[in-house]
Amino acid sequence: MSMDQPTLTGFSTDPDATTHLPFIPQAVSPAALTNPKADIAALDELERHLFAHRYASIGITSYGETIDPEAATADRGEALAILEEEDHALLCSAETGALLERLSSASAVLTPMQAAQVRILKRDRARLVDVPAEVQSAFTRLTNESSAAWQKAKGKGDWSAFEPYLDRIVQQSCEIARCRNPHADPYDIMLDDNEHDTSRAFYDRFFAQVKEVVVPLLADVRASRRNQGPSPLAGRFDASRQWELARDLIALEGLDERKVFLTSTEHPFSDGLTSNYAIIAAHVLEDDVLSNVYTMLHEGGHALYEMGVDPALNYTSLKGGTSMGMHEAQSRFFENIVGRSAAFAPRLIEVMARRFRGQLGRVTPGQLYAAANRVVAQPIRVDADELTYPLHVIVRYEIEQLLVSGEATAADVPKLWAERYKNYLGIDVPNDARGALQDVHWASGALGYFPTYALGNAIGAQLQAAMIAEGMDFDGVCASGNLNPIHEWLRSRIWRYGRSRDTNELVLDACGEPFSARYYTDYLTKKYTALYSL
Numbered sequence: 001m002s003m004d005q006p007t008l009t010g011f012s013t014d015p016d017a018t019t020h021l022p023f024i025p026q027a028v029s030p031a032a033l034t035n036p037k038a039d040i041a042a043l044d045e046l047e048r049h050l051f052a053h054r055y056a057s058i059g060i061t062s063y064g065e066t067i068d069p070e071a072a073t074a075d076r077g078e079a080l081a082i083l084e085e086e087d088h089a090l091l092c093s094a095e096t097g098a099l100l101e102r103l104s105s106a107s108a109v110l111t112p113m114q115a116a117q118v119r120i121l122k123r124d125r126a127r128l129v130d131v132p133a134e135v136q137s138a139f140t141r142l143t144n145e146s147s148a149a150w151q152k153a154k155g156k157g158d159w160s161a162f163e164p165y166l167d168r169i170v171q172q173s174c175e176i177a178r179c180r181n182p183h184a185d186p187y188d189i190m191l192d193d194n195e196h197d198t199s200r201a202f203y204d205r206f207f208a209q210v211k212e213v214v215v216p217l218l219a220d221v222r223a224s225r226r227n228q229g230p231s232p233l234a235g236r237f238d239a240s241r242q243w244e245l246a247r248d249l250i251a252l253e254g255l256d257e258r259k260v261f262l263t264s265t266e267h268p269f270s271d272g273l274t275s276n277y278a279i280i281a282a283h284v285l286e287d288d289v290l291s292n293v294y295t296m297l298h299e300g301g302h303a304l305y306e307m308g309v310d311p312a313l314n315y316t317s318l319k320g321g322t323s324m325g326m327h328e329a330q331s332r333f334f335e336n337i338v339g340r341s342a343a344f345a346p347r348l349i350e351v352m353a354r355r356f357r358g359q360l361g362r363v364t365p366g367q368l369y370a371a372a373n374r375v376v377a378q379p380i381r382v383d384a385d386e387l388t389y390p391l392h393v394i395v396r397y398e399i400e401q402l403l404v405s406g407e408a409t410a411a412d413v414p415k416l417w418a419e420r421y422k423n424y425l426g427i428d429v430p431n432d433a434r435g436a437l438q439d440v441h442w443a444s445g446a447l448g449y450f451p452t453y454a455l456g457n458a459i460g461a462q463l464q465a466a467m468i469a470e471g472m473d474f475d476g477v478c479a480s481g482n483l484n485p486i487h488e489w490l491r492s493r494i495w496r497y498g499r500s501r502d503t504n505e506l507v508l509d510a511c512g513e514p515f516s517a518r519y520y521t522d523y524l525t526k527k528y529t530a531l532y533s534l
């Protein structure tokens with residue numbers, strides 16, 4: 001084998017070898033340092049193996065949440081941990097570090113896509129390189145186990161059954177953060193992982209702006225006492241027909257049904273393996289048909305983003321949404337800005353009534369619009385109206401900070417939760433299942449994720465304003481039921497880039513200005529002032 005390029009190794013047969021991987025960039029001769037073609041070939045090979053691991057991990061995790069038997073929990077965790085260890089070895093070896101540095105220095109011969117691959121791989125590597133492989137894989141095993149424990153605990157409404165897992169997740173998350181940067185606030189690291197270039201200081205400013213508008217607006221809405229009658233969509237809705245409706249909503253939203261796997265789960269989620277394969281997992285509630293409708297539009301927004309990425313990025317580190325904030329911008333955009341708009345209501349009720357003619361056949365678009373936008377303080381975040389929704393997120397943001405700082409432990413969470421729901425929303429938490437156990441995020445180790453939901457709302461409002469400023473008849477598009485013009489606008493400016501551009505850059509290019517919360521607060525003010533005749 002020529003020594004002028006990195007060698008590709010097979011599985012090691014050396015019992016003393018430290019890793020057993022199908023591919024590791026090897027140490028190279030001085031001649032290889034001037035052979036960028038060989039380095040690009042090594043980059044491509046590295047990406048192929050990382051893609052295979054990512055594809056397997058998403059599938060294993062998704063099926064674990066939906067179809068795996070209970071007894072498979074430990075086996076699934078072991079498979080995921082092994083994949084995590086192999087990813088760690090692939091990305092964090094000295095040889096991979098040298099390869100990425102050489103490619104960074106050879107930027108003149110790289111395509112824009114290759115340059116972006118190198119930049120993102122270096123970022124991914126930096127997040128792992130100082131974390132011992134055994135620490136990272138132990139965390140993977142823990143979150144797999146804790147997700148299963150959470151599902152049982154929620155079913156029984158028993159916080160105490162989940163409590164020890166949360167303490168361990170916080171402890172190990174902080175340990176990983178300290179490995180990465182012992183001088184930084186661990187929570188800042190967690191926030192940055194979910195939305196690059198954010199921190200507690202960023203979100204403190206953002207939430208202060210949101211509360212400044214939402215709190216008095218909510219008081220005015222409550223004082224108006226409008227839109228408080230019985231909902232025309234109340235009743236019991238057959239579960240099997242709701243699943244048929246779910247497929248109708250996939251089509252209405254403009255997803256390619258050939259590329260979507262729809263399944264059921266306790267807490268809805270979605271993921272994308274490639275631009276050809278998205279998973280949507282949801283649940284239906286027989287006494288709340290709107291929960292199904294808006295869950296599907298929300299998860300469909302995630303799927304649209306994943307499948308809207310340029311197919312050329314499929315087998316690279318650039319595949320997928322650039323951040324959780326931008327991902328939630330897409331999901332909340334289609335759930336709310338499209339799905340809860342007056343213009344879209346005629347098309348939406350038409351689709352709903354086809355499955356429930358006897359119950360919904362006489363519901364008017366105006367009645368649907370009023371019911372879908374009714375402001376009611378209630379304990380469940382995913383079913384909250386747009387106005388109270390950010391307050392749900394703030395509750396979690398505040399509790400996460402207390403957990404990460406050590407000012408609170410998992411045992412304190414139900415009390416903290418109840419206090420904040422009383423303070424922010426004026427309601428009592430009925431039980432743990434509808435309180436601190438309602439979300440799966442902490443069980444899966446996703447500390448720092450919740451703020452991105454509120455940030456996504458704000459990004460979505462700014463994207464809509466940009467569409468309209470460019471001349472799109474946004475209401476006309478929604479009223480037509482053909483959302484392709486919205487898809488194409490988002491695909492050309494956001495989706496197609498995958499991870500190759502960060503959120504700040506995407507927003508600046510798409511909107512002609514940096515991110516601003518003003519569009520979100522203006523959107524809420526305009527919408528609820530009109531709805532409640534304030």
